[in-house]
Structure formats: structure tokens, C-alpha cells
Amino acid sequence: MGLAYNTIESPHYKVVCIYQNFDRSRLNVQIYSSDTKRWKILDDTLDLSNNHVPFLTRGVYMNGGMYWSPINNPIDSWYCFKLDIEKFKKLELPSSMKKACSTSVRYFGESCGYLHLAEMDRLKGCLYVYEMMHDCSDWVVKYEVEIVKLMVEFHKSVWCNWCIGRLEILDIVRGEEQEEENTFMVLKCCREIIGVNLLDKSFNKLFDIVTRDTYGRTMESHRYVAI
Template sequence: MVNTRSKIKKTQNTLKTCFSQTPTPDSDHQSTHSGALIGSNDDLLTQILLRLPVTSILRFKSVSKHWRWLLSHECFTLAYDSLSISPGLFVRNVYIPFDVQNQSTHPFRTLDFYPDINGIRIIQSCNGLLLCCSDEGYERSRKYYIFNPTTKQFAVIPSVPGGQNVRKTIGFMGLAFHQTDCPHYKIVCIHGPNTSSIDSLFRIQIYSSITGKWKISNNHIYAPSHAVFRNAVYWNGAIHWAPSCLNPSYFILEDDELQNLPLPPRAAYPGVYSHGNLPIYFGESRGHLHLVEFNYHEKHLQLYVYEMLKDHSGWFVKFKVEVDDFLPAVPELIQRYQHPSIPHYSDYEIFDVVRGEEDEDTFIVLKIWWKIIRYNVVDKSLMQLLDLNGIYHGRIAYSTVHRYIQSLTIF
């Protein structure tokens, strides 16, 4: 279990500046006196409430007006969200907990928070909020939503200005949100081109939840008309696109600036980044940006988990994982590995890299054939999370997998 004691201590000084302490009246009964002491001391009460599960926090908002104010206060929500962990992920809208022995409450059964006749699907998860859209239908009539699965709050995003000629060419919609560096969420839209020329112009528009309006960015992107902008990750104040040979880049929101995204050293296995291929995983966890590649080394298949430097100057290898370590989870694969010269990389899909407060708490969620496995990168322990046999067939792709993070954020 991750130790959160140090994080709780860090929040105490901040909370003391937010909530005042009220004197407690005398009482003949010690229990009544203790209850009054806690109930009238916002700082003490907050320290207790920070240790409760999110379901209790939401329920306790109905205790009184004062408790609702306290639990909705920005200082409390920031402190609670900073301590919050990720209990699971969504695979094509199906929720899978990370701990099958201590399962958390299912955040939702279906994405039915808004009556969309085309249904709703998840596009992106970002620090507790989900960017969703209509599941079917033409792009020009598709609706977009922000949804907090913890609080069940949602908002409908206004249509991108420019009429149908713009909306039918939307190639990307991405969410930027973080409780401290981007507390008011933003949406980044890339649309175009209207022609099929080799080098085409893609426009960028940005929606701000503060103004409720879209604005056109001063930047634009020249790229091949078939360029792919997908698998977006918000990290360190910028939207990053999963790097490929076509458009490795990131967009700094505050500066309205587009920058080139450096690539890690090419893996030894041939085919990486060729013909526009994407890495097998690209995502963020606990303030770290990760990229995962296969590496075929001396007839052994490995996973390289890269981490980006904070200044965007380059990548370094954070973890190396031997694919052979996964075989005990799926004994049927051992037979396939009787010929080690053949790398069966197609048997694996990386769904998530989840960092802990310490490296020994870090784990990878991956799909091996039809099983979803949790693998600890330090002690190499394995835990089966779900058997997909009879549920899904074929590849799922991490672009349809979205982490769930509990958040009390109100927008």
C-alpha cells in the first residue's frame, strides 16, 4: 500500500491558512465535548475527512451547510485530490479495478449522463475528468462533453466556430486539466485541411471553461494531409501527441506555442516509428511522462519504459522489463516461446503505466492474449485483473483505455 503520511503532512500548513478555528464551549459530557471540539475546528475536521473514501465525502456534503462549504472549498478539494489514487481504468467504457481483492465502488455503469441519441464514448482521461463525445454519427454533428465520473457533474462543450466546413474536418479534440497548473479546463481542437495537397494547413482552436468561448490560436501546423493527431496527453502545461515519424510535437497552452517533441533512441527492434507507427504506450502518471517501446535484444523481447525530462530536452530509460517475466500469467504462451528467435510482440498490449510514490509501488497494466494483468516493475509480481475470453476478441489498443482518477473538482 502506498504511504500517504508524508503527503498529508504537506497539506496541513496550507489547510491551516484556509480554515479558521472556533473556540469550543464547555460540556459536562466528554463525548459531547470531543464531538463539539472536532465539529467546530475546521482544521482538525479536515484532517479527519482527508482520510475518508470519496464516497463518504460526497455523502457528508449533506450533513450541514457548513460541511458542504468545507468539503467544496478549493483548499479541501486540492488537498484531497493530491492524496487521491487511481483505483482502476476504463477499457472501452468497461471499468476494471487495479486491486481485485479490494475493489472500489464502480464509478458508473454506463455513460448515460446526457441523452445523446448516438451514445457516448470516452476520448481522453485527464487528472480526474473525462473528455467524451458522441459515439456515432458525422463529425459535423458530433457533441463533446466534459464529465467527472466521481461527482457525476458534466458540461456540454459548445460547437467549434466556423460552421460545418470546419466541424467536418476536426481531426483532434484534447483535454487539458490539472488541479494546480490548469484548474480551469481547456479543450484543444485541430481541424483541417480542406484539400488533399501533400503539405496542408491545420488550424488550432482553444476552448476555455473560464470564458466559455473558443479562440483561434496564433499557431498552425503544416503537415501531410493524412497526418495523425491522437493519443493526447496533458503534462507539464502542454498537450503532447504520441510521437510518430510524421508529427512529433507538443503545444504549450499558456504561451500558445508549438514545439517539436524529441524522440527517444530507436529501439533495436526494426519497425519502430516506421510508416507512422506509434509507440506501444504513451501516457502520464504522478507528474511523469512515459513512452514504452519493445526492444529485441539477444533473442529476448524487452519493454523499455522511457521517462521525459521536465524541460522536454530528452528521454531516459526508467525501467527495463523482460517480457519472459509475464509468461507465468499465461502458461499457454510458453509453448509459443519454444522458438525464441521469433519475437511474439503482437501478443502484448500495454494499457497503463501507474507510478507509485516509490518505485517499488509502480506497476504496468497489460493485456496478454485475452487476460489483463497487473505487473509490478520492481518485485515482478503478477496479478490477473480480468479474463477477456468471451468478452473481447482481437486487439483493444491503449487509445481506448482511460485511467480513472478520483477527483472532487467542480467546474
């Protein structure tokens, strides 16, 4: 179940319900519109005959579409749902993610109308942030961070694969068009939260985590909080 809502475009919202049919061979879609106050059953469905049921988790709404994280999904089973045409659309991962066993997806999210994927190459000690093209046809490497070099400089100590394994990307926030130099990434490393500018590669510690070590647990981040 997903809620698609952009108050800049319209005062109305839509609720998207995606579910398996009785024999689990297809994904069906129903859409509720606050404008018509009715549910609509779509004719377009997603065939599951390849036995790959996509994990529809960590969804984001962007440019008239619902996108879900490719993490834990098979390479050939990553889709988005385009609300403007009310159809599923198959998506492709960056080519390096399809074949490089030394890499792993560490982040999926949206900021300022851009969809981002981040992968870690442990062999090179680099973190790559991809940006999806607006027509969803391909990905481009938007930012590259020599994460091991940066962390060694930050901690003034040697970093290893064990340390990389404990690194989490909590968020990637793009600056506005005229302020792209303010684009930054928020990392969790052990008990520290670190901010990294993705253009000039400067960094600073935002705060320490004073609770028990959360290794093995996935942290959720929220950009907007009530104050």
C-alpha cells in the first residue's frame, strides 16, 4: 500500500494498493482517488510466472511514479509503477551492479526530484552514487567518494573491510539547482553520525550515538521531524 501525494501539483491524493491474486501468479493494482472518492481496479497487472515476487519496500514517489528499492530484489524483477499512465515499468540496474560481486547496494532514495542508488566497491574502497535519468532509461555516476581514504582521514586510523561492512548510508540530500554545492550524504559508522559534502568531500561529525551498538540492525532516517 502506498500513498502518492504532491501538494504542489494537486490538492488531491491517491492511494495505491498492490497485491497478489489468489493463485499468486500476478500482481494486481487498485487505486483510490480523493478527487473521485472511489477505488479503481486496473486492467494492467504484473506477471509473476518467473516466480520472482518483487519486494516492494522503501518506496518513494517521484515524477508521477512509485519506485521501490532494488535491494533484495532479483536483477530481472525490479519495477516501478507509473501513476500517470497506470502501468508497471521494468527498470534496469547500473551495469556494474549486475556483474560485480565486490559491490553492494547501500542506499536507495529520492531528493529534489532525483532518484539515487549508492553502491560500495570494497575492492577499490569507493562509494558510487548513481542518478537515474528522467526517462528511466539509464543511470549515471553522479558522485564518487573514496570512502576508505575519507574515513582514515576522519578517524586517523587504519580502516578495513570489517569497518566498511558496518557503514550505513542514512540519507543523500541534493542541494537546490543553484546550490548543488550543498549536496551531502549522512553516514552512520559504528556509533557516529557523519555528514559528507559530495562535491568538495569535506566532512564533519554530526553527533555520537550514546545507545548500545546497533550493528546488525537497519537504521531508518527521517528528513522531516516535528518540532
